[in-house]
Amino acid sequence: MISSQADATTADRSIPAAPRLRAPRRALWRYVFTTDHKIVALQYLFGTLAFLFFGACLAMLMRWQLGWPMQRVPGLGRVLPALSSQGGIITPELYSSVFSLHGTIMVYFVVIPLAVNALGGYLVPLMVGARNMTFPLLNALSFWAYAVGGTILLGSMFTEGGAAAAGWTAYAPLAALGTSGQDWWIIALLLAGASGIMSTLCYVTTIVNGRAAGMTLGRLPMTAWAMLATSGLTLLAVPALTVALLLLLFDRNFGTSFFMPSNMIVSGERLANPGGGQPLLWQHLFWFYAHPAVYIMIMPGMGMVSDMLPAFARKPLFGYKSTALATCSIAFLGFLVWGHHMFQSGMNPYLGTTFMISTMAIAAPSALEVFNWLATLWRGSLRLVTPMLFILGFLSLFVIGGLSGVFMASTPVDIYVHDTYFVVAHLHYIVFGGSMFAMFAAIYFWFPKMFGVLLGETLGRWHFGLTYVLFNLTFFPMHMLGVGGMQRRIYDPTIFPHLAAMQPVNVWISVSAYALFVAQLVFAYNFVRGLWRAHQGTGPRAGDNPWEANTLEWQTTSPPPEGNFVERPIVVRGPHEYGSPECDAKGVEHLPQNVA
Amino acid sequence: MNSLLTKFTLGFSATAVSFPWLPEQSSTYAPGIDGLFYLILGISLFFIVLVHVLIVVFVWRYRQRQGRRAFYTSGNRRLEALWFSIPAVILVVLVILSQSTWSRIKTAAVWPAEALTVEVLAEQYAWNFRYAGPDGKFGALDPALMDPYNPWGRVEDDPDGADDVMTINTMAIPVNEPVRVLLRSKDVIHSFFLPDFRYKHDAVPGMTMEFHLEATRPGDFPLACAEFCGLGHYRMKGTLHVMPRAEFDAWLTEQAEEGQP
Ligand code: HEM
Ligand SMILES: [Cu+2]
Numbered sequence: 001m002i003s004s005q006a007d008a009t010t011a012d013r014s015i016p017a018a019p020r021l022r023a024p025r026r027a028l029w030r031y032v033f034t035t036d037h038k039i040v041a042l043q044y045l046f047g048t049l050a051f052l053f054f055g056a057c058l059a060m061l062m063r064w065q066l067g068w069p070m071q072r073v074p075g076l077g078r079v080l081p082a083l084s085s086q087g088g089i090i091t092p093e094l095y096s097s098v099f100s101l102h103g104t105i106m107v108y109f110v111v112i113p114l115a116v117n118a119l120g121g122y123l124v125p126l127m128v129g130a131r132n133m134t135f136p137l138l139n140a141l142s143f144w145a146y147a148v149g150g151t152i153l154l155g156s157m158f159t160e161g162g163a164a165a166a167g168w169t170a171y172a173p174l175a176a177l178g179t180s181g182q183d184w185w186i187i188a189l190l191l192a193g194a195s196g197i198m199s200t201l202c203y204v205t206t207i208v209n210g211r212a213a214g215m216t217l218g219r220l221p222m223t224a225w226a227m228l229a230t231s232g233l234t235l236l237a238v239p240a241l242t243v244a245l246l247l248l249l250f251d252r253n254f255g256t257s258f259f260m261p262s263n264m265i266v267s268g269e270r271l272a273n274p275g276g277g278q279p280l281l282w283q284h285l286f287w288f289y290a291h292p293a294v295y296i297m298i299m300p301g302m303g304m305v306s307d308m309l310p311a312f313a314r315k316p317l318f319g320y321k322s323t324a325l326a327t328c329s330i331a332f333l334g335f336l337v338w339g340h341h342m343f344q345s346g347m348n349p350y351l352g353t354t355f356m357i358s359t360m361a362i363a364a365p366s367a368l369e370v371f372n373w374l375a376t377l378w379r380g381s382l383r384l385v386t387p388m389l390f391i392l393g394f395l396s397l398f399v400i401g402g403l404s405g406v407f408m409a410s411t412p413v414d415i416y417v418h419d420t421y422f423v424v425a426h427l428h429y430i431v432f433g434g435s436m437f438a439m440f441a442a443i444y445f446w447f448p449k450m451f452g453v454l455l456g457e458t459l460g461r462w463h464f465g466l467t468y469v470l471f472n473l474t475f476f477p478m479h480m481l482g483v484g485g486m487q488r489r490i491y492d493p494t495i496f497p498h499l500a501a502m503q504p505v506n507v508w509i510s511v512s513a514y515a516l517f518v519a520q521l522v523f524a525y526n527f528v529r530g531l532w533r534a535h536q537g538t539g540p541r542a543g544d545n546p547w548e549a550n551t552l553e554w555q556t557t558s559p560p561p562e563g564n565f566v567e568r569p570i571v572v573r574g575p576h577e578y579g580s581p582e583c584d585a586k587g588v589e590h591l592p593q594n595v596a
Numbered sequence: 597m598n599s600l601l602t603k604f605t606l607g608f609s610a611t612a613v614s615f616p617w618l619p620e621q622s623s624t625y626a627p628g629i630d631g632l633f634y635l636i637l638g639i640s641l642f643f644i645v646l647v648h649v650l651i652v653v654f655v656w657r658y659r660q661r662q663g664r665r666a667f668y669t670s671g672n673r674r675l676e677a678l679w680f681s682i683p684a685v686i687l688v689v690l691v692i693l694s695q696s697t698w699s700r701i702k703t704a705a706v707w708p709a710e711a712l713t714v715e716v717l718a719e720q721y722a723w724n725f726r727y728a729g730p731d732g733k734f735g736a737l738d739p740a741l742m743d744p745y746n747p748w749g750r751v752e753d754d755p756d757g758a759d760d761v762m763t764i765n766t767m768a769i770p771v772n773e774p775v776r777v778l779l780r781s782k783d784v785i786h787s788f789f790l791p792d793f794r795y796k797h798d799a800v801p802g803m804t805m806e807f808h809l810e811a812t813r814p815g816d817f818p819l820a821c822a823e824f825c826g827l828g829h830y831r832m833k834g835t836l837h838v839m840p841r842a843e844f845d846a847w848l849t850e851q852a853e854e855g856q857p
């Protein structure tokens with residue numbers, strides 16, 4: 001257990017002297033090859049939002065095929081002539097690549113880097129009162145690994161045979177057989193993993209060693225706690241993925257058989273590989289990474305919600321200590337539950353029991369955090385602006401997603417719902433409804449800090465209202481499809497009579513999904529308009545602290561200067577002192593962490 | 597646009613009518629699994645309603661207003677312990693109930709010693725079935741012999757195998773009798789999924805999976821593949837015919853005769 005009484009002055013002494021405070025003058029060095037964590041974070045922000053748009057377009061293609069199987073997609077023949085030789089119809093080949101790319105992009109190139117690197121990377125040094133990451137160059141390099149990996153992934157669409165087509169989970173031996181797109185997929189993921197390791201190493205060291213004077217662990221904003229836990233998960237889990245990816249690369253190219261048993265006969269041909277491998281090994285290695293990865297996706301958002309919520313409720317987070325403890329125990333337990341993805345895989349059923357127990361165990365601290373957030377609302381003075389609306393949406397959807405997780409954690413129920421649309425509904429409630437709603441809240445909340453301009457409030461409310469309603473219209477019925485027995489990753493459900501009977505639901509979902517997509521254009525417009533205003537120097541100025549929040553990033557200019565603080569802050573209190581007795585004594589409504 | 601709108605409206609009304617739900621229970625596992633499903637559904641609905649009511653009530657009552665200020669509190673150990681423990685206790689109960697159902701389905705010790713055996717061999721993109729035939733004995737298999745004309749790799753001169761019955765995408769079992777299934781795959785991972793039976797199990801190349809099923813009503817049931825196995829995954833479709841014992845025997849004989857040269 002780390003002592004919360006960490007000696008603040010020791011922590012401070014280990015910080016290198018302030019680096020140069022003036023930004024480099026040449027734009028290339030200032031915005032491209034920068035080592036300033038804020039600019040690196042913005043590079044991630046723009047990169048992930050671009051990928052989000054692309055990933056969403058892929059989802060639209062999938063929904064077309066599922067809503068109206070084998071109907072011509074208007075314009076597809078022109079956009080992707082190579083891929084749709086069949087007159088603009090989505091072929092099974094294209095469909096497989098599309099859902100594989102969609103999942104891969106959304107997980108590894110959108111939600112993880114958006115939560116961890118864009119927002120997390122922006123906030124960690126600012127929140128702990130550091131001038132930059134402890135390893136600024138490493139942090140900057142992480143973005144380049146991400147960018148190259150992402151480019152390779154996109155480029156793989158244009159290789160012979162198209163992009164990888166074995167899903168975001170790339171189960172062997174299927175993934176050991178496909179075309180070269182799968183090799184590029186492996187390389188892209190190796191780079192994404194390297195990017196994760198490089199960046200989170202910076203976060204851990206910055207949080208441990210880079211804290212300003214007085215920033216004891218007990219005064220860390222919850223975002224920093226969550227980033228510490230997330231970074232720990234990344235550092236320990238990514239190596240397992242790297243190993244799995246390399247072994248798969250060997251199986252595919254160098255004649256090994258780590259994941260391939262003997263006597264595999266594929267399309268009538270006996271494979272020449274020596275055999276003796278075990279397909280389940282891939283699943284164990286993959287989920288040993290990928291279950292922690294699902295917490296890597298959600299924990300930064302949970303941390304940010306825990307810091308934003310008090311600012312909008314004007315009272316402290318209910319249960320700071322138990323929330324921090326829950327965060328750490330979720331991170332720890334997150335390593336013990338990977339087998340819940342393998343209940344029906346042929347894994348020993350007794351192991352299934354163990355993983356059921358650990359999975360149910362992880363739901364308890366998650367529930368604690370939910371109730372702590374609710375209790376933070378209780379008797380608050382709630383300011384219902386856009387980021388707060390997204391936080392409420394996050395709460396609502398995260399609860400539904402967490403509860404659907406309990407169905408699948410119950411091994412017998414999972415026999416039925418595993419690999420059906422029920423899983424698809426669950427993961428979207430958690431990753432979109434949970435992580436992405438938290439990220440939307442965070443973007444509306446910290447955009448003014450990043451660019452000095454507030455995002456439009458009316459547009460923001462429309463964005464929230466439409467997204468919340470349309471999200472539910474799109475994803476809730478997927479639970480029904482799963483309960484009705486519809487398998488996931490199928491190209492044409494109408495082949496089966498019992499699924500054809502549910503086709504109206506698929507049509508309904510597709511139409512809602514299109515509306516959901518269009519609603520995001522409201523956000524895109526708001527965001528781009530905000531950037532334009534920041535560039536032009538017009539529009540509502542944010543000021544340093546538009547939300548009257550207490551954490552350190554609000555105690556410097558918007559945007560903060562190179563080096564973050566003109567004078568390094570000295571922290572004297574916790575992050576959520578709104579309306580405390582001390583505030584009353586001083587006659588103020590709230591007290592920032594560094595105000596004496 | 598007009599047709600989209602029509603479809604949307606149609607979709608809406610059709611959804612309201614053909615509201616998909618659990619298929620009719622057709623195996624001995626279904627009641628136990630559905631029972632747990634409904635229990636968790638009840639618990640979930642309770643918490644979903646509770647949380648949403650709290651959100652709405654709090655947002656309404658405690659929205660920012662002139663002259664009202666937030667109540668300062670940074671937590672309450674006892675309350676936090678309480679709402680950690682309540683879910684924890686519920687989860688422990690769920691673990692216990694789930695485990696008893698799970699072990700009834702998965703533990704080899706509770707499987708009946710005597711049961712009709714069906715071998716299933718999954719491949720891209722078909723289901724192969726093998727029955728022992730009248731002699732009750734399966735012919736020997738040798739993976740080295742597997743080829744497109746001999747998908748199972750049967751040893752041709754094994755007398756036990758002479759009357760074996762093999763079918764593709766058609767499986768039949770007698771109703772109200774335990775059936776032992778041996779599941780294999782010859783290429784990639786597939787998953788043997790019978791929605792009406794609430795049962796599924798992955799077929800992993802290099803491994804033989806054993807499980808037991810017992811149908812509780814006759815009928816024809818869809819067999820789907822639940823694990824993505826390649827381009828034809830979606831059309832990897834079979835049918836399970838469940839019939840009374842006499843009918844099943846007749847079916848088996850008929851298949852055996854058809855299979856003879
Ligand atoms: C209360 C907490 C949770 C429980 C009990 C839970 C349980 C489960 C279980 C048992 C599965 C496997 C289902 C199956 O394949 O049969 C699963 C899948 C999944 N979960 Fe959760 N989960 C929880 C929270 C989360 C969170 C926080 C995230 C991410 C932010 C998440 C993301 C996912 C994803 C992405 C999958 C699908 C993996 C795939 O593609 O097969 N879950 N969850
Ligand atoms: Cu998991």
Ligand SMILES: [Cu+2]
Nearest residue numbers: 821823825829
């Ligand atoms: Cu399949």
